[in-house]
Amino acid sequence: LTFVAGATVMSSMPPMTLPEVAFCGRSNVGKSSIINALTLSTTARSSDKPGMTQQFNFYVLPRRLMMVDMPGYGFAFANEQKMAGWKVLIDQYIQTRKMKRVFLIIDGRHGVKQNDKDFMQRLDDARVSFQIILTKCDLV
Template sequence: MTETEKQKQEQAALLEEGRLLFAKECVFVAGAATLEMLPDLPLNEIAFAGRSNVGKSSLINALTNRNTLARTSNTPGRTQQLNFFELGGRLYLVDLPGHGYAKVSKSKVEAWTRLVNTYLRGRPKLRRVCLLVDSRHGLKDSDREIMSMLDTAAVSYQIILTKVDKSSKSELKSVIEITEKELAKRPAAHPNVFLTSSHKGIGIEELRAEIASLAE
């Protein structure tokens, strides 16, 4: 077997592991709108963060092959609490409130921010944060604030570019290059950027495999 054939075989095995994990039952187990409500859970966690309306709920639904597991909305700021989903008894997926914009009071936004920050900094079972970024717009200051906080807390995170089907090849190439260049300077950032489209199914299998590698 050549080295190339061996790599292809290993990649196929990883994709199959991801498929099998995400084919299992995924159920809502807890929602936390306050610090006191944060649950003490036994399994590893993968959190999904991103600006409001970046497509977090759509991506979670695409990964789990469900249409309504995570609520989707055209109204930014719909997710107003941390939502925990158990996947096949091996992992928790955590949908975080969107940052950067919400049509609510300033005090409520500040309360959400404290809740998310506390969760990200003090969660021993949190294996990785998937930070979703709209491929049409690239990193924004609100994303960089989250990244700096994760760097300081030494929490591993990975940039997931969403809606890549809506960008041209040249635009996407530029965004990838700029993003990877910035990530190279950040200590807790995973070097590889994932390209996804929930609508077209782009990158979903590969992201499932990546997440499966972090499960119990």
């Protein structure tokens, strides 16, 4: 797994030259950790502090797949203006990029929250195929 780019605006996102999958969910549900687990890597930076992924992070599995670690939604240690900017960028991303799949990460300790339901509706509205993955089930 290789880090390719960090993007805070659409124009700084790399071109789609490989199939692309994205990992999204509330802050601190384990998006970066699941990327590392799936790729047997430690390339994606993870933290136990909500809101540490503050840009779209693009990783590549050479000649196979682009993986995108998206900023979380919900509570984060970031100001409201920055979080509002993430929401706009997330909406632009899901409406314009043609991902193969979005993986919606849900913390098994808390289940599906209203902001998860709202995000699922945004994905449905954009006609984006998504799959739910439960994390942290071992902590229940």
